[in-house]
Amino acid sequence: MVALAVVAGVAGCQDEDGGAKTAGASATARPATQSPEEAAKAVRAAYAKASAAKGAKVEMRLNVGGEKAPGGSTFTGVQAWGPTAADLKVFDSSYLADIPGAPVETRVVTADGATYVDLGTALAAQTGGKRWLKVETGGAAGGDELMLQLTGGLTVASMDLPKELGLLAGSSAVRHLGPGTRGDFEGAQGYGGELPGGKRVEVWIGADGYPMQMVVHTETPGGGAMTSLTTKYSDYGAKAAFQAPPAGDTVAFVDLLKSLGRG
Template sequence: MVALAVVAGAVGCQDGDGGTKAAGASATAQPGARATQSPEEAAKAVRAAYARTSAAKSAKVEMRLTVGGGKAPGGSTFTGVQAWGPVAADLKVFDSSYLADIPGAPVETRVVTAGEATYVDLGEGLTAQTGGKRWLKVEAGGAAGGDELMVQLTGGLTAASMDLPKELGLLAGSSAVKHLGPVQGGDVKAEAYEGELPRGGRMEVWIGPDGYPVQTVIDTETDGGGAMTTLTTKYSDFGAEAAVQAPPAGETVAFVDLLKRLGRG
C-alpha cells in the first residue's frame, strides 16, 4: 500500500518538481548545435510558452517517473490527459516497479487527480485489505507524519504532478535560465532551455516551432529521504478535453486511515 502511494505521487497534489528521460524519445543535440540566445531572449521564449500553456489549460501527456536512492526507489509510466488551473489528471499507469512489487496488484491501473486529492484504482485483488473500497485516496500533505519514508513519499507528491504553466513561470523568472540550442528526439525538433527552480532542482524544457512545450525534464533531490526524483513529460494535443471526476466517496479509503487499519492488524 505504501508503494501505491508512490504511484499516486506521480500525478497527485503537485506544487512542482520531479523528472526522467522522455518516455519514448531520447534527447539528442543536433550536430553543431549551440546556444544562440541571450539569457533575456531565453527568458522571453519561456514566458511565451507559459502564456500559451496557460491559455490551453490541458494537454495529453506521456510521463516517466524514476526515483533513485532513498527508501522507495523505482519507476512508473503514465499516459492520459492532464489539466492545470486547477490541477487535474486522468492517467493510465503501467510499466511500474511499484505495482509489480505488490501481491495482488493489477499490472496496470488508473490514477485520477481531482480537487486536493489523488485516487489510485486498487483493482479487485486488493479490496480485501481496504474493506471493499476500490480507490485509495492520497491527499495533498496528508501523508507526512515525520517518518523518513513518508517525507520521501510526500516529496514525490510535490515533485511529480506537473502544473506546467507554474513551472514555466518559475523557470522564466530564474536568473540562470539559458538557451541550450536546437535538439531533436525522434521526429521532434525543438529549442531547449534550462535553469534552476527557486525551490531547488533543475528544469529543462523543449519548445517546439509553434511555441508550445514538447517535453520537460525536472530533476529534484527529495528532502529527508536522500532520493533523486526525475520526471520526463512529453506533451501533445494542447487543449484536450479533461473532464476529470473524483470517484464516489463511498468507494474510497484514505491512505492515512488505511495505514492505521493495517497497524492495528
C-alpha cells in the same frame, strides 16, 4: 502501500542523459545561441500558450533513485492545470509489480485536491470493498517520516506545467540549450535552468510555441532520493472527466496504514 503512494504522486507529475539525447542537444553538447533575455522571453511565451490551453495529453515517465522507494512508472492520459487534475493509466510500474495482488496496470485520477489510485479487485478485498486509495496532497503528519517522504514525492511529481515554466522564465539561470536536431524534436528549441530546492528543469519548445517535453530532476529533502520526471505533451486543450470517485468507495492512505498496523 508506500509504493502505491509513490505511484499516486505523479498524477497531480528518465534520466537526464536520456531526455537530452532524445531532443538532440544538451547544455554541454551544444553552445547556447540565444541570450538569457531571449531564452526567458521564449519560455514566457510558452507559459502563456500552455496556460491558455489549460490541459494536454501526456506521456510521463517517473524514475526514482536512491535508498528510499527506488523504482519507476509510466503514465499516459490527460492532465490539466489551474486547477490541477488528471486521468491517467499507469503501467510498466516497478511499484505495482512489488505489491502482491496489485493490478499490472491501473488508473490514477486527480481531482478536487486529492489523488485516487484504483486498487483493483484483489486489493479492494482487503479494504472492505473500497476500490480507490485516496491520497491528500497536504496530508503529512508532523514528524512521521513515511508521510513526510510521501508528501515530498507528491510535491516533486505533481507537475503543473505553467507553474514550472513560470519559475524557469523568472530564474536568473535560465539558458538556451540549443536546437533539437533529431526526430520529433527537429526544429524545437531547448531551455533549462536551476531552480530553488535542488530542482533542475529542461524544456523543449516546438516551432508552434508549445512545450513538447519537460524533464524535471529533483533531489528530495535530506538527499534521500533523486526523482526524474520526463513528460511529453501533445493535443493541447484535451479534455477529460476528472471526477473524483464516490466518497463511500475510497479509503484514506492514513486510515489504511492504521488498519494494516492493527492487522
